[in-house]
Amino acid sequence: MDGKTALSMGREGGVVKKLELSILPQSFAVCRLNAGDAIPDWLEEVDFWSITRTSEELSIVLPETRVPASWKSEKGWRCLKVLGPLDFSLTGILASLASPLAQAGISIFAISTYDSDYVLVRDHDLEEAKKVLTDAGHVIET
Numbered sequence: 001m002d003g004k005t006a007l008s009m010g011r012e013g014g015v016v017k018k019l020e021l022s023i024l025p026q027s028f029a030v031c032r033l034n035a036g037d038a039i040p041d042w043l044e045e046v047d048f049w050s051i052t053r054t055s056e057e058l059s060i061v062l063p064e065t066r067v068p069a070s071w072k073s074e075k076g077w078r079c080l081k082v083l084g085p086l087d088f089s090l091t092g093i094l095a096s097l098a099s100p101l102a103q104a105g106i107s108i109f110a111i112s113t114y115d116s117d118y119v120l121v122r123d124h125d126l127e128e129a130k131k132v133l134t135d136a137g138h139v140i141e142t
Helices: 003-008 041-045 093-103 123-135
Strands: 020-034 050-053 057-063 072-082 108-112 117-122
């Protein structure tokens, strides 16, 4: 990230105060499979997905239209993307999003990647989440 990008993000004392976000167009599902289950090869056809495997589970986030009926899933999530790439030295990125949303009673599911962060909120909370984040100083592309 160059100096201009860091300044436009509103850094204050090394902590991010303002972020630019976009909203992905589709609804997502958070799915739980067993820890030893295979990662489906058809995920290669999906434009956004995230996988985390632990000793207890295999979690997959993907567009809800692609979730097999046999999977345990929580559907109805919308995804806010922090526009990046983000420098690893930045602090408070997720906190600057999670804190105001938590104060408003909005549950989140967070995903971090090398370049960016994604925050999923329930579809029925999206409009309120946009208002809360805008009121907190963030900019959301429309």
